[in-house]
Structure formats: C-alpha cells, structure tokens
Amino acid sequence: MKVNVRNDRHTTSMLTDHIVITPKFRGLVLVDKVAKECERQIRWICKTMDVDILEMAVASDHVHLFIQYPPRLAPSRIVEVIKAQSARELRKKFPHLKNWNRKGLWAPGCYHGSVGQGFDVVEKYIAVQRYDHGSRPSVVQKK
DSSP: OOOOOEEOSSOEEOOEEEEEEOBGGGOSOOOHHHHHHHHHHHHHHHHHTTOEEEEEEEETTEEEEEEEOOTTSOHHHHHHHHHHHHHHHHHHHOTHHHHHOTTOSBOSOOEEEEOOSOHHHHHHHHHHHOOOTTSOOOOOOOO
16 A cells, blocks of 8 residues: 655645544444444545545444544544544434443544554554454454
8 A cells, every 4th residue: 555645735744543443332233234334424524524544444343444634633533523423323323323322332432553654564454354244254364
C-alpha cells in the first residue's frame, strides 16, 4: 500500500492512525445486516469529515480502521464522531440493539495506534481480521 502525502491549503501531512472500536461488553452484535450497515455508516461519516479510510474490517465484536486524516482533526475527535453518529443510526435502524443495551452501542474507550512507515504491516493485520459477518475467523499461523 502506498499512502500519499496529503496537501491541504496550508499544510502537507501524512497522518495515519490504526483505530479499534468495540461494542459495549465486547458484544457479538456486528453481524449480518448490522455489520454491513455499520461499515456503510462509518465510511459515510469519514467521508464527511475528509478522513480517508485506507483499510477497514468489521468483525462481530470490533471494528478496525486504518485512516489518514487532516491535521485539523484529532484522532480522538474522529472516533468520537464515528461512534456517536454510527450508534445513533444503527440503533435507529436496528431496534434490537436498543434492547441489547439501553445505554449505548459502543464501549467508552478505543485503541489508537499512530502508524509511521509500517503501513504494510497494519494493512496485512487488518486484512486478516476481515471475515464473513457472523462467523469467527480462523486461527492465523505465526511463522
């Protein structure tokens, strides 16, 4: 994967981040139509914020994002917007998510990993995380 340098009006940057967000209690709720809609919502939200998704994988109990973002946005703000807007839309479209947990969809924390030049490592890791919605991934053999 080649990550391009981003040229905005007054800045040149190459800010990338690996983000993992999870449903509350690591619930297995991102399956089938919910997973597909979750991915669609996150892609739309990122597009509206001018955040490029370099790689994405939705598993039943977490979402991996590898993003490139403009310097005017903090990664914590990006995650805050993604979680708030996607939770609102997913809970509206899938009422069973409200029954699953009345207080919200996403766990309060997340993982952030600033990515330097090891883009290929993150890309391969996220690609391994991708699997059919509703099933468990196979065990990856370490070499």
